[in-house]
Amino acid sequence: MDYPGHWQRRHLLGLEGVSATEIITLLDAAVEFRRILDEPGRKRPLLAGKTCANLFFENSTRTRLSFGLAARRLGADVVDFSAAGSSVSKGETLIDTARNIEAMGIDAVIVRHSCPGSPKLLSENLRCCVLNAGDGPHEHPTQALLDILTIRQRLGDVKGLTVALIGDIAHSRTARSNIQGLQTLGANVIVCGPSTLVSAEWEKFGVEVSYSLDAILDRADVFNLLRIQFERQVVRPFPSIREYAYLYGMNAERLARCKKDVLILAPGPINRGLELTPDVADGSHSAILDQVSNGVAVRMAALWLCLGCASRVAPDPARHDVEARHDDESA
């Protein structure tokens, strides 16, 4: 595969400010990687000799495993860090922890942290590439990219499509990155959920706000059913889980009122019976497991592009720092 010369980012911190050309470049590379993943060999050693570190300070199943698999499928080595059992409990800061890991010869750090902005902080304090695997309620760029890739594969160009994000918009990094990426590519976005979780302020950013799932069922091409982020909430935003499911859960009866080819997405983990019923999760409109498969391909593309960009920077350390700063300013 030829490296696309116009990819200029060493870091993937979020989708805010990422152009349509850059998103399409990454998605096109992901399509190619998805094809490779479906071949018997499943590997392309394009990142042989590189080492990636997974730095996860929050729980993860899909994101962590798929970043690890993506790196290995590209021939890179992977080291895994979990906050539990590390020296973080002894008072070590995030920057010191990351600098120590980087000192072992790391080329890319993949970070998940509850604090918004922590990947950016690391990008300013490390020399290696930094990829955001979710920073609190802020951004989760690779999740949005795999969502968009899945939409493109099932429904074609996202331009002009209406994508509804349902649920906990207030605390969802998946929502924020989806809004950025989808709007950049020309999709219409509706956010829908209880008013305690969906701020009318979103209208200022060109997003339609709705408080009734029933009212938008026949208008959206895609429903992305977000998990209620109980772990980020201080006060419970609705009286009971049953009430939420009654008003905002996707079920067979609601699905029957949607467009004929409607696509059902969910970032996972799903809570069957809450955001959606099992028959919808496992039904023919659902692309939930396809999203997971696409996640590996999207993360291969992200690592390949960011690490490829970094290795085009001159190896001289002094120059490296200057160019790195320049990259950060332009990124």
Ligand code: NCD
């Ligand atoms: C999402 C996350 O962690 O933000 N999950 C994921 O990465 N697959 C969504 C969620 O946890 O609800």
